[in-house]
Amino acid sequence: MQIFENTIQQSVFFRSSIRPLWIGGLCLTVFAACLLGIFSRPFGMLASVWPANAILLGLFVRHPSLSTPAAWVCAALAYVLADLLTGSSLGAAVALNGANLIGVGVGYALFMRLSTEHRHLRRPLAVLYMFSISAFAGGSASIAGSLAVAHYFGEPITRAFVAWLTTELVNYVVILPVFLAMPAFAERERVVSVATTASAASVNPWPIVSLVVSCVAALLIGGPGAIAFPVPSLLWCALTYRLFAVAVLMAIVCMLAQVAVASGILHLGVDRLAEATLISTRLGITLLALGPLTVASIDAARRTLIARLSHAVDYDFLTQCLARAAFMVRASALIEADNRKTPIFALMLDIDRFKVINDTHGHAAGDRVLQAVAVTIRMTLRPDDLLGRLGGEEFAILLVRQTPANAARVAERVLAAIRALDVALDNGEKLSVTASIGIAELLPASAGLEGLLSQADKALYAAKAEGRDRIHVFADGTPEVGAMVGRHGAARQI
Template sequence: MTLAIFEARAAYIKKIRGGLILGVVVFAASMLGILTRVEGSFAAFWPANPIVLGIMIRFPQLSSLRTWIAAFAGYMAADLLAGGSYTVALWLSCANLVGVLVGFLLFQRLPDTDRSLKRPLSIVWLFTICLISAAVSALAGAGVGHAMLGRHFTAGLAFWFTTELVNSIILLPVILTTPTAKRTLLHITELTKTRWDAKTFLPVLALLGLMCTSMMVGRPGSFAYPIPALLWCAMTYGLFATTILTLCFSIWAISAISAGILPFLMGDDPLMSMMSQRLAIALIALGPLTVASINTMKDELLRRLEYSVNHDFLTQALSRGALMKSANDLLARNDETNGFFCVLMLDIDNFKAINDKYGHAAGDCVLVAFSDVVAGELGSDDLFGRLGGEEFKLVFTTHNPGDAKMAAENIRSKTETLILRTGDGTIPNITVSGGLVIRLPMCREPLDNLFAIADKCLYQAKSAGKNRIVTSPS
């Protein structure tokens, strides 16, 4: 009971802390947006809503009445601190929150792959939900501009809708695709091992070059010059990197046009022209996001295909070809460190009799259970493959030959204790025989010879009565 109370209290404190953090984030993002607010109008840049929506989508466990109240309090505090009246602050906060809530509920209906933008169709869903969320928020809040700021309702509605939609399209993908801390550390580790060359930086250099060219040309439409480089970046870099580059491009284009560095054809209504160019830039951003999403899906499909080719479908052990290739690589690395190189040949005893008596489905259960036993003994660099039928091979290195013998014996003894129940009854006496060969550090016996020696040791184990490991140093 005490432990249950402690866990419940810890979960409660975690939710309270999450709500407080979200409230602070909303307050800070709202204050940033208020700085872009022109007197008598709405903010030109409002990052709070896409940030809150992205956090809620990434961490749906945060969604609770307390958390939403904390977000509402963050909106309210920012508006009141900026000098707004209580009525205006209340109206604006409710409008912002209802748009975020609608977006959150719609995103919750999508699978994880779409919420993380890993399919081309995900970008369509992203745009659709951002469109609906922006429309709901604009309808709820545009009346403030008409009733209290003296602006025409239609103009306020269009300005709010466009600003909300643009902010969501350029900011939300960054939040949805940000890798976790664990994956970030993994990526950093991989990057330190990567050999960089000029080709890696060419796409981003091309992007920077075309952005500079756009400003030097300074003609209407020149803001679109970097689009080919953006697409090149999307085809070269990952999804998250593409969202960052797209965000940078969008902010640069909007800022440069607003500052007059990049001219834009203006109509009779400057406000509508500004909203049109911002919406155009946001829609342009969907292009590289779609390309990056397609590449992400392609890479995932190739990864799955490679895994299915290199692994046995039933036991998830390496296939024969993949085992041979990986074993040769492991042997080459071991020759540099002069460790003990070990090959363990394993064969489930009387497997044909199990198939004949209990059926092939029961035989498959035996194979899976045995593979799980072996997997429990594997190290991070150890190789485990299925050669066919009930024959398996384990290839690994060690600094102590006694550890290799102990691992082989553990596999044998744990297999012996397996109890599997099927529809036709319990399968008793599941045992395995093995042949272990340990190549000494200074020995340079080739891999094929080691496999042949392991096969002979396995044959000796079978001939000696099965359910045993025979070891032979190379």
């Protein structure tokens, strides 16, 4: 317990020590995003791209612990500083960026009312919720911003409101999904492992190829419908790749489309680029982005549901070990893949006097013992080793690429860890637990997995007959001539 407390304290200290770095990074990110928006203004106050609000909101929603008063103040300073350095007056900079922060604040408050799955776009209606929140956030900022624009620049309030709202909408809908769908730190190791096996699985490149071709066709053909050319390819990507990858591709395509229209590279069939053209284009890009994002979100929800159902079928609910059927399937596949080129060992483990625990302390105490033993066993094994609960208090372990001595050492570590357990009961009492283990090696002449487990089971019963809390090794066809390890790890021939 002391180890866990020390770990928690170190984690808290680490987080508190790096928080200023996170806030500093957030400040620089917002500052750079503001400069990008300011330099993309082809018509007065109407920026072609204004990613700062969406980036700030995305960071706060993705990492709520970052949303502190210090972070909000630093972000506000970054907004104002970017405007001041590019020639704005102090009053205009404060008013305009106050409107930006109002929108971010409204969006953050609304997003935090959603469930985690909805915030991460892993529910069928999540994209619709994101769009609705973006509209509320953009509308709130637009009301305040249009008043500031009318006061400082003399623009009509209605015109300023529409321009501000469409800018907010397109940037929220395009940029926010990248942050919302980003894998959490706990998931990134799994994502990396999937990426390393991509060479074997061969990720399908054709949706991206078709996306590039459609974008080139849009530039070459032009016209009012050109911004819709990439939609079929984006839908293909949404059905092929993970949600985060689709969000990144969508953001790249939509941001480039905005810049291409504003710069005149993408010809929409009008004689001169008018502000109304940019507004219409932003609305079109916003609505077109919703389709592929919704498809990708629904597909992510489907994959999550399938993964949960698969886990429920393959894993024992109480101990989270592999269920018997799943263990047999995976162990057989592991043996076939190995083709018996390296030693394979089966360990059968049984909790000693488990019936007495149930009869004396109740089944709730027995369940707690099973859970504690399962966690303890997992902590002593390698990721390549298989652990399954075959039924009741009996567990099976399959060890690959181990020598007989190493297999015995693994079994000794498991027994020692279980022996050190003190399982706390509801009445405050602590229960000591022991277990017995039988070991068998898969030999070329063995009858496969079933025969291997049968031999390990015979060795297990021999260990119990010798007094429990020990290891017995099956050898030479009978467990009686194997090696037995007693309570203190001393092996002797019997």
